[in-house]
Amino acid sequence: YAGKVSKFEGKPLYPECPELALEVDEFVDFVCELFPPLGASFKIADQVEKEAFRAKLVSEGGDIHKWLSYLDTLIGKSKSGFAVGDYITIADIALFCFVLPLKSGWLDGMPTTCLDSFKNLAAHKAKLSAIPEIKAYYSEPITPLYKAFQ
Numbered sequence: 001y002a003g004k005v006s007k008f009e010g011k012p013l014y015p016e017c018p019e020l021a022l023e024v025d026e027f028v029d030f031v032c033e034l035f036p037p038l039g040a041s042f043k044i045a046d047q048v049e050k051e052a053f054r055a056k057l058v059s060e061g062g063d064i065h066k067w068l069s070y071l072d073t074l075i076g077k078s079k080s081g082f083a084v085g086d087y088i089t090i091a092d093i094a095l096f097c098f099v100l101p102l103k104s105g106w107l108d109g110m111p112t113t114c115l116d117s118f119k120n121l122a123a124h125k126a127k128l129s130a131i132p133e134i135k136a137y138y139s140e141p142i143t144p145l146y147k148a149f150q
Contacts, residue, residue, distance in 0.1 A: 003090035013090045023084040027091035030071055031098050037063035038107075051109025058102065058114035068118055071095065076120035081127045088131070095121075096128045 003014030003024075015021045037057050044050040057064040075083060075095070083091035101107070103115045115121055128134055 008088050011087045013088065013093070015085060015089060020085050020089075024089050024091045027074065027083050028094045030067065030074070031091075031094045033067050034064050034098065034102075041107075041109075047108065054107060054109035055111060058110065064102070064114075068099070068115070068121065071099070072118040072120045075124050081123060083124070088128070092124070092128060095124060096134075100125060 004012065006013045015024060038054070041050055041054050041057070044053055056062050058068070059065060075081075078084075080086040082088055083095055099115070099121060102110055103112050105112045129138070
């Protein structure tokens with residue numbers, strides 16, 4: 001709902017065009033696929049086991065690594081550098097806000113280098129981080145998590 005009523009630079013964050021809206025929905029769904037495997041790690045009581053489990057998730061062949069590879073390929077097909085279409089949508093915001101914390105260091109056992117091999121995701125992060133409003137918001141880290149967004 002918020003994407004439908006919110007605009008950035010005069011354009012809706014959720015496209016009015018049905019085909020683009022479908023692409024946004026699909027992209028957001030793919031981003032959300034990262035969370036069930038990660039959520040399982042919060043049930044692990046043993047710290048060493050939890051950290052090993054998380055490291056495996058983002059290692060080549062791991063469940064999260066597979067989705068990151070897919071998202072990296074999708075974003076790499078974009079001519080604009082945005083997830084869908086030629087302007088920022090909630091698909092970009094989902095990707096930016098939900099993927100970058102993986103490398104922030106706030107999750108025990110999640111290597112801060114876990115996104116390093118995904119060059120298209122890095123380019124997307126750089127594109128969004130350069131938007132003046134986003135850059136200003138994250139310019140003064142309130143928490144170490146903010147550094148992942150700079």
